[in-house]
Amino acid sequence: MAKASRSPWKRANPRKRAGKASKHLSPAQKSAAKARARRAGRRYPNLVDNMRVAAKKTSKRKTPSKSKSSKAKSAKKSVRKTGKRNAKKTSKSSRKRVASAREKDPRGGLTAAGRKAFARKQGSHLRPGVTKKQSEMTPQEMRRKGSWAVRFYGRAKLPPLVxxxxxxxxxxxxxxAWGEPVPRTVAAARRIAAKGERLLARYRRIKDNA
Structure with a gap:
């Protein structure tokens, strides 16, 4: 014959037999046991509801995490995208620098490519500076060079020269670019402006006598 099951309060504590300390219910477990007893119409506290609640294992749902391989792949993709964007920015800026260097003569003034680019952007048709001797200049060249010299180096407040x-x-x-020595001082710049004034005066005399 099967032995009749003894009531839990008549059985020895198995944790004591195993040499383990008893665990107390948490506040959440006590609330669950009390609600369970209320639904069953039992008084609380009681051992039955406490045992039922204690026997339940709390399971925490783990959010699926990405594997190491998928993380590595996404990191590689982001690196590649960032590298492509940086490469595009670098190539664009380097192209601008190369174009700017090609348009500016390192010795001064603009190159032929620079004058064409200026014409495209501003609509102005720039011509190379006049580098001839005064005796070889035409009246129009005198006017052009004189106007440039006064405009650049005859203004009241000069931009920095060095x-x-x-x-x-x-x-x-x-x-x-106009065949004049590069000025490093204000006095040198004023001498170029004075030369421009003389060229303009000569141009006006030739025009009046024509």
Whole structure:
């Protein structure tokens, strides 16, 4: 015959027999046991509902995490995309620098490509500076060079002629494109402006006598 099951409060504590300390219910477990007893119409606290609640295992749902291989793949993709964007920006900026260097004469003024680019952007048709001797200039060339000299170096407040390293600026280097020595001082710039005034005066005399 099967032995009649003894009531739990008549059985010995199995945890004590195993030498383990008893665990107390948490506040959430006590609330669950109390609600269970209320639904069954039992008084609480009672051992039955506490045992039922304690026997339940709390299971935590784990969010699926990406595997190492998928993480590595996504990281590689982001690196490739970032690298492509950076490469595009770098190539675009490098193309601009190359184009700017091609358009500007390092000795001063613009190159032929620079004058064409200026015409496309501004609509102005720039011509090379006049580098001839005064005796070889036409009246129109005298007017052009005189106007440039007064406009660049005859203004009341001159832009910087040298940079922080003592090198001539682009404003000073423009004198080379017109066959004049590159000014590094205000006095040198004023001499070019005075020469421009003389060229303009000569142009007006030739025009009046024509």
């Amino acid at each position: 940079d922080a390293k003592g090198q001539p600026t682009r404003h000073a280097l423009s004198a080379h």
